[in-house]
Amino acid sequence: xxxxxxxxxxxxxQEGDSAVIKCTYxxxxxxxxxxxxxxxxxxxxxxIDIRSNVGEKKDQRIAVTLNKTxxxxxxxxxETQPEDSAVxxxxxxxxxxxxxxxxTGTKLQVIP
Amino acid sequence: EAxxxxxxxxxxxxxxxxxxxxCSQTMGHDKMYWYQQDPGMELHLIHYSYGVNSTEKGDLSSxxxxxxIRTEHFPLTLESARxxxxxxxxxxxxxxxxxxxxxFGDGTRLSxx
Numbered sequence: 001x002x003x004x005x006x007x008x009x010x011x012x013x014q015e016g017d018s019a020v021i022k023c024t025y026x027x028x029x030x031x032x033x034x035x036x037x038x039x040x041x042x043x044x045x046x047x048i049d050i051r052s053n054v055g056e057k058k059d060q061r062i063a064v065t066l067n068k069t070x071x072x073x074x075x076x077x078x079e080t081q082p083e084d085s086a087v088x089x090x091x092x093x094x095x096x097x098x099x100x101x102x103x104t105g106t107k108l109q110v111i112p
Numbered sequence: 113e114a115x116x117x118x119x120x121x122x123x124x125x126x127x128x129x130x131x132x133x134x135c136s137q138t139m140g141h142d143k144m145y146w147y148q149q150d151p152g153m154e155l156h157l158i159h160y161s162y163g164v165n166s167t168e169k170g171d172l173s174s175x176x177x178x179x180x181i182r183t184e185h186f187p188l189t190l191e192s193a194r195x196x197x198x199x200x201x202x203x204x205x206x207x208x209x210x211x212x213x214x215x216f217g218d219g220t221r222l223s224x225x
Binding site: 032034038042043044045046049051089095096099102 | 145151152153154155157160162170202206210211213214215216217218219
């Protein structure tokens with residue numbers, strides 16, 4: 001089955017700096033890669049996703065890049081703000097009726 | 113408003129009790145999931161369903177059971193609660209088509225005394 005590794009497990013950055021979270025996956029059939037943000041005491045929520053036929057996707061201060069050959073994808077947050085502090089989860093799935101596999105999460109702390 | 117709802121939000125109960133955690137979604141999603149998560153930690157898949165009368169066990173061994181008699185409803189039952197079941201339980205759903213994210217409920221925080 002699919003295995004998703006996520007690094008780092010914790011990340012502290014100064015407000016205004018960039019943050020990068022990296023994930024690797026094992027199943028070459030995976031073709032959909034969502035990222036979720038979970039604030040303290042809240043439900044995980046989708047912040048951005050990418051399909052395997054796309055190399056990069058941006059949404060304001062957030063971007064995701066995908067390298068299918070190396071089987072890794074990354075979340076980039078620029079100009080970080082205190083409200084970006086949360087746990088971030090990457091995920092991968094071949095789609096259809098295959099399971100979604102989540103990474104182990106990254107706790108991001110943005111220091112004002 | 114289309115959403116996914118979990119009840120109760122919090123439950124404190126004694127060992128040995130039978131518990132049912134409720135999950136309902138109004139988005140017409142085919143797929144539904146149950147995860148166990150200690151606060152801020154990894155998401156562990158315990159059960160999932162791809163439609164009515166379809167249920168599968170997930171990656172985490174669990175003493176719970178689920179049922180899917182209606183598309184919108186996916187309850188989780190613990191026949192005899194133990195302190196080791198203390199955790200947060202998150203329900204999620206997604207559309208059956210490709211490239212669709214999961215939508216999570218607010219969770220049930222369960223404490224077994």
